[in-house]
Amino acid sequence: MHKFHKALLTSLVLAAISPVSADQKNLEPVIVTASRTVQTVDEALAPVIVISRDEIERSQAVDIADLLRFHAGLDIARNGNPGSVTSLFIRGTESNHTLVMIDGVKINPGTTGGAALNNIDPEMIERIEVVKGPRSALYGSEAIGGVINIITRRAPAGTTVDAQLGFGADQTRRLGAGLRYADDRLRAGLQFKVEQTEGFAPLVVSTEDRGFENLSINTFAGLTLGSGTDIELSHWQASGNSEYVNTFFAPYPPLDQDFRNTATALTFKTAPTDNWSTTFKLSHILDDIQQTQSVDYVRTRRNVFDWQNDIEVNRHHLVSAGISLSREQTDSLSFGSAFDVDTDTDAVFVQDNISYGNHQLLLAARHSDHSSFGNYDTWNVEYGYQLNPGLRLLAGVGTAFRAPDSTDRFIAFSGNPDLEPEESRNVELGLRYKPDSRNQYSLSLFNNRIHNLIDFDGSFVLQNIGKARIRGIEAAWQYTAAPWDIRVEAIAQDPENLDNDEQLSRRAKRSLTTAFGYTRNNYRLGLDILTTSSRDNSGFDSVRLPGYTLANLTGSYKLDKTLAFNARVENLFDKEYALAATGAGNYSSRDRAVFLELRYSTNQ
Amino acid sequence: MTKTISILFLASAALHAAVLGLVSFEQPARLQAGSPFTVSIQASSPASSGQHLEALKTPIETVTTAVTVNDIVPPGPVPDDLKTPKQKLQQQAEGPPQPHKLDTHRQRPTALPEATSQTAIKTAAISSQHSIALSSEQSLSLTAKTASLMQANLQQAFALQFHYPRLAIRHGWQGEVRLGLRIEANGRLSRVRVVQGSGYGLLDDAAIKSLNKVAILPQAIALLNGNSMDLILPVRYELL
Numbered sequence: 001m002h003k004f005h006k007a008l009l010t011s012l013v014l015a016a017i018s019p020v021s022a023d024q025k026n027l028e029p030v031i032v033t034a035s036r037t038v039q040t041v042d043e044a045l046a047p048v049i050v051i052s053r054d055e056i057e058r059s060q061a062v063d064i065a066d067l068l069r070f071h072a073g074l075d076i077a078r079n080g081n082p083g084s085v086t087s088l089f090i091r092g093t094e095s096n097h098t099l100v101m102i103d104g105v106k107i108n109p110g111t112t113g114g115a116a117l118n119n120i121d122p123e124m125i126e127r128i129e130v131v132k133g134p135r136s137a138l139y140g141s142e143a144i145g146g147v148i149n150i151i152t153r154r155a156p157a158g159t160t161v162d163a164q165l166g167f168g169a170d171q172t173r174r175l176g177a178g179l180r181y182a183d184d185r186l187r188a189g190l191q192f193k194v195e196q197t198e199g200f201a202p203l204v205v206s207t208e209d210r211g212f213e214n215l216s217i218n219t220f221a222g223l224t225l226g227s228g229t230d231i232e233l234s235h236w237q238a239s240g241n242s243e244y245v246n247t248f249f250a251p252y253p254p255l256d257q258d259f260r261n262t263a264t265a266l267t268f269k270t271a272p273t274d275n276w277s278t279t280f281k282l283s284h285i286l287d288d289i290q291q292t293q294s295v296d297y298v299r300t301r302r303n304v305f306d307w308q309n310d311i312e313v314n315r316h317h318l319v320s321a322g323i324s325l326s327r328e329q330t331d332s333l334s335f336g337s338a339f340d341v342d343t344d345t346d347a348v349f350v351q352d353n354i355s356y357g358n359h360q361l362l363l364a365a366r367h368s369d370h371s372s373f374g375n376y377d378t379w380n381v382e383y384g385y386q387l388n389p390g391l392r393l394l395a396g397v398g399t400a401f402r403a404p405d406s407t408d409r410f411i412a413f414s415g416n417p418d419l420e421p422e423e424s425r426n427v428e429l430g431l432r433y434k435p436d437s438r439n440q441y442s443l444s445l446f447n448n449r450i451h452n453l454i455d456f457d458g459s460f461v462l463q464n465i466g467k468a469r470i471r472g473i474e475a476a477w478q479y480t481a482a483p484w485d486i487r488v489e490a491i492a493q494d495p496e497n498l499d500n501d502e503q504l505s506r507r508a509k510r511s512l513t514t515a516f517g518y519t520r521n522n523y524r525l526g527l528d529i530l531t532t533s534s535r536d537n538s539g540f541d542s543v544r545l546p547g548y549t550l551a552n553l554t555g556s557y558k559l560d561k562t563l564a565f566n567a568r569v570e571n572l573f574d575k576e577y578a579l580a581a582t583g584a585g586n587y588s589s590r591d592r593a594v595f596l597e598l599r600y601s602t603n604q
Numbered sequence: 605m606t607k608t609i610s611i612l613f614l615a616s617a618a619l620h621a622a623v624l625g626l627v628s629f630e631q632p633a634r635l636q637a638g639s640p641f642t643v644s645i646q647a648s649s650p651a652s653s654g655q656h657l658e659a660l661k662t663p664i665e666t667v668t669t670a671v672t673v674n675d676i677v678p679p680g681p682v683p684d685d686l687k688t689p690k691q692k693l694q695q696q697a698e699g700p701p702q703p704h705k706l707d708t709h710r711q712r713p714t715a716l717p718e719a720t721s722q723t724a725i726k727t728a729a730i731s732s733q734h735s736i737a738l739s740s741e742q743s744l745s746l747t748a749k750t751a752s753l754m755q756a757n758l759q760q761a762f763a764l765q766f767h768y769p770r771l772a773i774r775h776g777w778q779g780e781v782r783l784g785l786r787i788e789a790n791g792r793l794s795r796v797r798v799v800q801g802s803g804y805g806l807l808d809d810a811a812i813k814s815l816n817k818v819a820i821l822p823q824a825i826a827l828l829n830g831n832s833m834d835l836i837l838p839v840r841y842e843l844l
Contacts, residue, residue: 029780029838034768227803228777269775274805277775312771312806353770 045362045382045394046135047430047444047474049074051128053153058517058526058554060166060568060595062195064128064150065117070528070552072489072513073132073474075535077506077580078118080202080587083212083242086118091132091446092470092495092507093145093424094453097402099135101149102236102263108142109287109300110330110343112407115148116287119238119261121216123164123176123193126153132474133446134400134426136378137364140324140347144400144424144450152218152236155182155189160603164193168568168595170209172197188221202245204578204586206252210243228271237262241292247582260288275313281306295333298407302328321350330406337412344371345403351380358386368401373421376401394430394444399423408454408462416462424450440478447471453497456539467498485517505539506580508532508547522558527551537581545586548577566597766814768841769806777804780840781811788832791825793818799836811839 049071061067065086068074075089087095100107100115108115128150135143159181166174176193192215199211215238222232239260245252265283272278287300308322324347331340351364362382369375382396404419430444453466472493479486490512495504503509511532518525530550537543551572557565570593578586771777779802786795796815801808815837 027835027837029840030766031840031842032766032768033842033844034773035844227805228775271775271804274809275769275771277771310771310774312769315767315769318770318774355770 045360045384045396046428047132047442049128049130049132051130053126056122056125056128057566057599058524058556059122059528059552060554060566060597061122062172062197063118064120064122064125067122067128068117068130068148070513070515070530071130072476072491072511073472073493074130075507075511075532076117078587078589079244079580079582080589081199081210081212081243082197082590083118083199083214083240084202084210084244084587087114087506088117088148089507090130090145091448091472091474091491092493092504093448093450094504095506096405097142097144097146097422097424099139099141099143099147101139101147103152103234103265104149104281105263105265105283105285106139106142106302106304107261107263107285107287109298110302110328110341110405111287111298111300111332112405112411116238116259116261118242119214119240119259120150121193121195121214121238124152124191124216124218124236125150127151132444133396133428134378134380134398134424134448136400137349137366137380137398138351140326140345140366140368141370141376141401141403141421144402144422144448152220152234153178153180153189153191154220155180155187156603157182160601162599162601162603164597164599166566166595166597169570169590169593170197170199170211172595174597185224186222187224190217190219192217199243200588200590202587203247203252203582203584204588205250205584206245208245208252208254210245210254210256212240212242214238214240228269228277230267230269232267233265234267235262235264247584250584252584256292258290258292260286262286276309276311279306279308279310281308296335298332298334300328300330302326316354316356318353318355319351320353321348323348332406332411335412339406339410339415341406341410342371343403343406345369360384360386362396370403370421373403376403376421390434390436392432394428394432396428396430397426398428399425404454404462414456414460414462419454419462420452420464422450422452422454422464424448438479438481440476440480442474442476444474445472446474455497465499468496468504469498470495470504483518483520485515485519487513487515489513502539503536505537506535506545508535524554524556526554526556528554541581541583543581543586545578545581548575549573550575550577562600562602564599564601566599568595568597569593570595765817766839767810768843769810772804772806772810772841773843776843777807778841778843779803779807780838781808783811783815783837783839784834785815785837786832786834789825789830790820792820795834802841807841811841814839 051067051071056067059067059070062082063086065076065078065088068088069076073091075092077087077089077095079085088098089095090098095114096108096112098114100117102120128148130146130148132146135147139147160179162176162178164174164176166172173196174194176191178189178191180189180191181187195212195214195216197212198209200209201207202210216236217238218234218236220232220234222230222234224230237260239258241256241258243254243256246255263283263285265281267279267281269277269279281304283304283306285300285302285304288297289299290297304327305325306322307324308320311319311321313319324345326343326345326347328343328345329341330343332338345368347366347368349364349366351362354361354363360383362380364380366378367375368378378399378401380396380398382398383394385393387393401424402422404421407415408419409415409417426446426448428444428446430442433441435441448470450466450468450470452464453468454462454464455466456462470493472491474489474491476487476489478488490510492510493507494509495507496502497504511530513531514527514529516527528551531547532549533547535545535547537545553569553572555567559565571590572592574592576591577589579589580587769777780800781798781802782800784795784797784799785793788794793815796812798808798812802811
């Protein structure tokens with residue numbers, strides 16, 4: 001049969017018996033390697049952005065929104081100063097259409113909007129994986145626009161110690177340290193970081209600086225018992241205080257709130273048979289905001305039990321199946337109006353990841369039973385074809401849904417208890433082309449239709465009024481060849497409300513991001529540029545937020561094997577721009593600002 | 605406002621064009637690096653990839669060093685099967701090398717989505733001739749180079765046989781399995797078994813299945829001279 005393989009095995013044998021061989025019987029080991037897959041499972045056929053630890057460190061970003069915005073198709077809106085409410089719009093979908101996880105644990109609050117991206121400190125993070133497109137068949141409610149999985153830092157082999165000290169504009173101070181240990185059996189780590197800034201005035205018309213304080217902690221301990229059995233306890237938390245202003249009337253009195261976000265998980269994995277791995281995960285999240293000047297608060301607590309089985313039936317079929325039981329409690333007191341809502345969501349899912357030669361097919365389905373909204377079925381069908389070693393063609397169809405959150409339903413004034421879940425169907429075509437080791441191209445076309453979109457319809461009560469359609473095209477080019485690394489991403493999209501033919505709020509139609517890196521010897525220079533077109537502010541006003549170009553310059557210099565000095569100039573051209581507006585006018589954004597940082601690590 | 609944006613986009617595009625012009629003069633590399641979803645195979649010799657590239661550039665020079673089988677075969681009765689590889693070798697030593705003819709139909713990347721199969725087969729074909737030259741005394745001076753060349757070949761050859769089970773990739777399973785095998789005098793592989801497991805049945809199983817696909821090694825017959833040989837083949841599964 002494989003004639004030339006035999007020839008080669010013969011050569012191997014000859015190598016072993018020839019005089020040059022050190023051992024007459026033992027052959028040189030054959031090493032079979034594979035890249036660790038992205039942990040957000042079955043991303044292979046969907047558009048994915050991976051932000052690595054390297055990129056995180058180089059960016060010196062305050063929160064992950066500042067990292068994400070430099071990728072096309074990830075729009076952010078922010079109510080001014082650091083720590084203020086920050087929304088992310090993936091591919092023109094709503095800000096609450098993105099499911100955000102920390103180490104696989106969903107952290108979206110059940111009360112309002114999206115996850116608190118503004119509180120997630122990049123120092124805790126090893127990698128961010130963004131999967132665009134509907135993922136509800138795999139992850140349940142909210143995954144209409146996409147999924148973000150934040151993987152916190154884990155321990156490399158041995159003992160590692162790191163520390164960071166930084167200063168910068170607006171009296172920003174940061175201090176962090178980490179200690180990690182890992183051997184074949186045991187791993188453990190503790191990382192903390194304090195970020196403190198006096199901030200700036202959130203509104204263009206307000207004068208008082210509003211600050212932000214965030215203490216982040218990530219800790220874990222795990223034990224590998226061999227043969228696929230592993231147990232781990234992990235905990236992430238961010239807590240602190242964020243200041244803002246009352247935007248309803250001048251002179252915009254200062255307000256502030258305490259926040260606390262946590263995600264805790266106990267994970268047990270084992271392999272009952274050679275080709276079957278089973279994972280049990282118990283997780284708990286807290287998303288808590290306490291207003292300091294009043295008794296108002298908003299809180300989500302959620303316990304989830306996940307059981308997932310992965311079975312490699314044979315070389316062609318990798319089947320996953322499992323259940324997810326979620327018990328969520330949301331309560332709030334806001335402007336004298338309170339709610340306390342319990343939501344149970346039970347789901348069962350199955351998927352088959354099929355691989356036959358050059359063909360790859362993903363079939364996934366999920367049945368969700370929501371205590372308030374009944375049953376929802378979602379599915380994904382994705383197909384990939386490897387046309388030649390460098391070129392892969394992709395096609396996919398998927399559905400998703402989002403159950404209205406407690407705020408949508410019960411908040412004072414605007415809540416509507418009769419709301420139905422939003423539903424979406426996305427069709428996608430794409431290609432990935434890798435002609436050589438330096439260049440990588442990708443292209444995606446998508447058409448995402450959302451029904452029962454929850455929005456205001458002129459009155460101040462939320463309704464399932466909308467039908468929205470977001471069509472778009474994304475293109476990316478990545479070039480890596482020392483000393484250069486370059487990334488260019490562009491998106492042109494039409495996020496349209498089909499009912500009134502208007503552009504959906506706060507999403508740009510076009511954006512372009514570029515990242516240039518130059519690394520030589522012990523220094524590195526980076527330039528990130530983001531250009532985005534104008535956006536509509538909201539359905540309540542006719543404010544148009546102009547397009548803008550933002551450039552960040554970063555530099556890093558390695559003083560020796562353990563010490564590095566970093567500098568960053570944010571908003572290099574000192575461009576004045578707005579990411580959101582309110583009745584009191586535009587929220588402000590940071591002017592040109594310089595940050596300096598010293599990093600120590602035994603593992604550089 | 606639209607005008608401003610258009611200008612911004614144009615400027616940005618111009619910047620990109622400049623960058624493209626700046627960097628595109630560099631030739632693309634001949635070998636492809638593994639993409640995030642590639643299963644690639646690597647030999648253990650750290651120098652192998654460099655040597656491998658070198659070999660690619662100068663195939664003719666190295667092929668002409670092939671020697672006749674007369675130097676290899678020890679005295680004694682020669683089985684009939686031997687004549688085929690021997691004749692082949694002599695032909696190759698006499699005539700101009702045609703390394704690309706061997707089994708090129710196997711280039712189709714069956715199980716490996718983005719493997720560098722084109723390059724893989726080419727070098728494999730070239731060096732299958734070399735490997736036989738290796739055991740000759742005349743070629744001893746070349747052994748260092750040839751040995752590393754073989755490492756590179758192995759790297760490519762096993763890429764087509766061994767695969768990393770997807771479940772193992774998903775859960776980060778790694779380890780080394782040591783396979784025992786016997787090469788019978790007739791070139792057949794027998795007694796393929798796990799001598800020392802990796803700790804993961806799935807990896808052990810995959811290694812056994814892969815090796816079983818190489819059922820017979822006709823080229824070994826000449827060298828074994830009627831004897832059989834027991835060997836240990838370590839297979840290391842590593843996630844990068």
